[in-house]
Amino acid sequence: TKAFDSLSHEILLSILFSLGIRRNTLNWLRTYLCNRKQYVEIVNYNKNQMKISHQSKIRSVRHGVPQGSILGPLLFICYTGSLPKLSTSSQLYLYADDANLKISGSSKDELELTSKADLHLLKEYFNGRQLLLNPDKTNYITFETRQTKLPIDLTININNKTINVVKCTTFLGLEIDKNLSWNFHAEKVISKISSGIFALSRLKKFFNVDSLKKVYFAYIHSIISFGISLYGATSISNLNTILKLQKKAIRVILNLKPTVSVKEYFVSLNIMTVYGMNIFETIQSLQYKLSDLKLVGDSHDYNTRNRGDIFLNSHRLQLYKKKPTYMGSKFFNEIPKDIKSAGDHSEFKRKLKKFLVNKALYSFEEL
Incomplete structure (x- = not known):
């Protein structure tokens, strides 16, 4: 601001x-x-409800x-x-007045040298625009694999003030932790869903099913779907907790007993499970990159069973499997061929959504 x-x-x-x-x-x-x-105006009322107004000078x-x-x-x-040209290993992301600098390096010394050089360039640039980098609102996070033996402690300064390292940071509404486990964001989602269920339980005495369903989509579905193609790579335990809360919400909407299975009601209410939403959004994000991906059959003319599937690159780290492009490719290969061959993006989206709603997935394996 x-x-x-x-x-x-x-x-x-x-x-x-x-x-x-x-x-x-x-x-x-x-x-x-x-x-x-x-000018600034402050308004209050005395005991007799008389309006009293105070105004500053006009500036x-x-x-x-x-x-x-x-x-x-x-x-x-x-x-x-x-923006100034930064190091080849750096990328700057600007969203309004929120600036994020990503730096890659193979050693601690390389990271410190690159960050020092890039921050100097940015400081000079912002000074020329009469803008200031605020060290009190700046921190850094180092992304590491779980196999990293030693912590990477860097010394990074802005205006002669050392900025703090954090284990988790917020970027465009997503809680990103240093191991990319997405546990912090999943906890945030779970907390917000619980608040949504509380609202449903209070409103069910006054609203019908259709109205409660609208409340669900406004206060629960929207929370789960935001960024799920990224945080959907969190642990199965976190996803199952979200699924349990979805089941609880459906029982509240339909006034069902806790022991009643709700799998069929996901379908009748046209609600996707968290697993279906993850698959839907991840494949959706991949749709715009299909032309850049290598397909099985590109190198030959044989009509094999998996022709048209996306070729999955070999990888060394388990973390690679959590990439949206890898997960999206894997999910895409599992969906029926009639959905893959849809005429346009709108038809593809409609068919995929219907397929995933009807499946009411309780796990990725059910796909």
């Missing part, structure tokens, strides 16, 4: 000019940004873009464009 308030109007207008925005359009944007005024807004506006994020993206 503070970064949005820090943009220099003159620098922004010069950047827009360099992007080809001229004359009337540029002048319109100038009037949109400049000569704005604002000119000399920096920043209007908060909550449609143009605000777009103008910020323009402002932070033309």
